[in-house]
Amino acid sequence: MDQRPDAATGLPDDSFPRFAFEGAPVALACLGGPDRRILAANPALGALLGTTPEALTGRRLADLAHAQGSGSGTEVTDEELTDETRWRRADGSPVRVRLRAGPERDGCRILSVEAVADGAAVAGAQATPARSPSAPQIHPEQTHLALASAGLGEWSWSPADGRVTLSDRAAAILGYPSGAMPAWAELRDAVGRDDLDRIRATVEDAVAKALPYAIELRFRRADDGQEAWISARGRATLAPDGTLTGMIGVLQDVTAREEARRALHDREQRLRVATTVAALGIFEWHVLDDQSLWENERMWEIFGRRPQDGTISMREFFRTVVHPEDKASFRRAVAAALHGDGVLHATTRIRRPEAAGGEVWRTIEMAGRFERDGPAGLPRRLIGVVADITDRRLAEERQSLLIRELHHRVKNTLATVQAIVGSTARTASSIDSFYEAFVGRIMSLAHTHSVLTEDVWQTASLRGLLENELRPYADGEMRAGTGGRVELDGPAVDLASEIAVPIGMAIHELTTNAAKYGALSNRAGRVRIRWSVEPGADRPRLRFHWQESGGPLVAPPTRQGFGSRLLQRVLTTQVQAEVATDYAPGGLVLTMLAPLPARNAALNPLAAL
Numbered sequence: 001m002d003q004r005p006d007a008a009t010g011l012p013d014d015s016f017p018r019f020a021f022e023g024a025p026v027a028l029a030c031l032g033g034p035d036r037r038i039l040a041a042n043p044a045l046g047a048l049l050g051t052t053p054e055a056l057t058g059r060r061l062a063d064l065a066h067a068q069g070s071g072s073g074t075e076v077t078d079e080e081l082t083d084e085t086r087w088r089r090a091d092g093s094p095v096r097v098r099l100r101a102g103p104e105r106d107g108c109r110i111l112s113v114e115a116v117a118d119g120a121a122v123a124g125a126q127a128t129p130a131r132s133p134s135a136p137q138i139h140p141e142q143t144h145l146a147l148a149s150a151g152l153g154e155w156s157w158s159p160a161d162g163r164v165t166l167s168d169r170a171a172a173i174l175g176y177p178s179g180a181m182p183a184w185a186e187l188r189d190a191v192g193r194d195d196l197d198r199i200r201a202t203v204e205d206a207v208a209k210a211l212p213y214a215i216e217l218r219f220r221r222a223d224d225g226q227e228a229w230i231s232a233r234g235r236a237t238l239a240p241d242g243t244l245t246g247m248i249g250v251l252q253d254v255t256a257r258e259e260a261r262r263a264l265h266d267r268e269q270r271l272r273v274a275t276t277v278a279a280l281g282i283f284e285w286h287v288l289d290d291q292s293l294w295e296n297e298r299m300w301e302i303f304g305r306r307p308q309d310g311t312i313s314m315r316e317f318f319r320t321v322v323h324p325e326d327k328a329s330f331r332r333a334v335a336a337a338l339h340g341d342g343v344l345h346a347t348t349r350i351r352r353p354e355a356a357g358g359e360v361w362r363t364i365e366m367a368g369r370f371e372r373d374g375p376a377g378l379p380r381r382l383i384g385v386v387a388d389i390t391d392r393r394l395a396e397e398r399q400s401l402l403i404r405e406l407h408h409r410v411k412n413t414l415a416t417v418q419a420i421v422g423s424t425a426r427t428a429s430s431i432d433s434f435y436e437a438f439v440g441r442i443m444s445l446a447h448t449h450s451v452l453t454e455d456v457w458q459t460a461s462l463r464g465l466l467e468n469e470l471r472p473y474a475d476g477e478m479r480a481g482t483g484g485r486v487e488l489d490g491p492a493v494d495l496a497s498e499i500a501v502p503i504g505m506a507i508h509e510l511t512t513n514a515a516k517y518g519a520l521s522n523r524a525g526r527v528r529i530r531w532s533v534e535p536g537a538d539r540p541r542l543r544f545h546w547q548e549s550g551g552p553l554v555a556p557p558t559r560q561g562f563g564s565r566l567l568q569r570v571l572t573t574q575v576q577a578e579v580a581t582d583y584a585p586g587g588l589v590l591t592m593l594a595p596l597p598a599r600n601a602a603l604n605p606l607a608a609l
Helices: 016-023 043-048 120-125 140-149 168-174 184-190 193-208 255-277 297-303 314-321 324-339 390-427 431-454 462-473 497-516 562-574
Strands: 027-032 037-041 084-088 094-105 108-115 152-158 163-166 213-220 227-238 244-253 280-286 291-294 343-353 359-372 379-388 459-461 486-489 494-496 526-534 541-549 578-584 587-595
Touching: 027 043, 043 108, 152 168, 163 168, 163 184, 168 227, 168 244, 184 213, 193 213, 193 227, 227 255, 280 297, 297 343, 297 379, 314 324, 314 343, 324 343, 359 390, 431 497, 459 462, 459 497, 462 486, 462 494, 462 497, 462 526, 494 497, 497 562, 497 587, 562 578
Parallel strands: 486 526
Antiparallel strands: 027 037, 027 108, 084 094, 094 108, 152 163, 152 244, 213 227, 227 244, 280 291, 280 379, 343 359, 359 379, 459 494, 526 541, 541 587, 578 587
């Protein structure tokens, strides 16, 4: 092994104490003198404090204390070297650290520094080792104590016998007894198979370039067979001719950190899946600088923007995006969250540009929580989610409209049934005739309702209602010009629910009367029905013409039955139709002129597709 001493420190250039000090993933410093002055610092400490090891050399430990930390401006006592305190980074920001100091030897005392703040120690561990030319001599005993206190174990490998020497801490991490010297082949068999090729490539590249290396791997512990995550750092030792003489390094059990990282990753994945399935946008709004961060693609979709367009500040959101009528209520929701528990719930309409041009108003629901610097501090940022609930709101409005329509229809139906019962009873000559007339009218009413229920638009076809009633009396097709007994001639007309029921009942009564007393009561009679749609003053009108011929001679009725009252009263009151009835001797003729109500788009469940 090359033992050429370093001119500044007197230590061999490839000695384990120097490698462990400079390459350790924990922040280390060598303190000396009564004022606890930093004689040497490793790159991890420099990274922790946002500076270089050289910039720390010669500074007093008390100079690092943050203004609000204990001991600021005073000398550091021995008790404070084993305590938590606040230090100041190079940029002036505070960092909370935990100190552990070893015994003093030859004027040098090793101090390990662990960051309590999230991510600080990890950032320091990624620093590239760089040696200070004025670094003092660092003794192995001090380095060993510092590494052990930080949870690291030392190892060395000799190619002569292929065995790995482990410190007590390293042996415990790998599940070996104290003093164990396992062969590298034994350790290799315990490494996760998926990690071997990666480890081999990393180590070979580092050895070829004479650089230290850092790897993480899965290792099956020797004592219990449990898998652990190990972070290992190493460096090859070379002879003057470049021959490999061994390796030295440190290792650490990072299972807890890896499990925490994986658990965080799994939670993030579950959150991402949940927000994707629920179509939620995730955002952060930084209050002081009025900057927004959009965390997923759904945010851009909801607001109709592209990443190159940038996000929207809260000022722009209020000025140009929120609907003018919703600004006051949205401000009240934000104010209530700031003065309350910090939880925001708000619903508002936003202006969203469309890809094809133009803009539309969409309804969004926003939920989030304000984070503060402290229990009584200023709000720092708002973290929340956004959902586009436009379709849900339209569905709710349509459902409400359908319920009102249902109530109206049930009310009219009950009134119609009541009228059917009373009028049928008054005109029936016997129980059998009452039953026959009543059942026929109820079945006609039920058929009309069935057609309305099955149709998407809640409408009924006029031709369908006629065919259903007249099919039993037709002798073939009912198309116009066929010369059949029943002819239907007219365009496709869909009747809205409010007029479909009374018109359907009227068709039933006309058919029943024709079958009993009119053209359909013998074999020679014919019924011709024509209809058309013509423009009206404010809406289209249906012109309906029913003409019978070839039946018995017709005379005006001596008394008005239910059918007559239905044709005259129900059609007039419920349909606002103009009805004219002619009892000509050759056959009954009825003409109806009825306005067609406009269809309500909200009743169409396909309107939002």
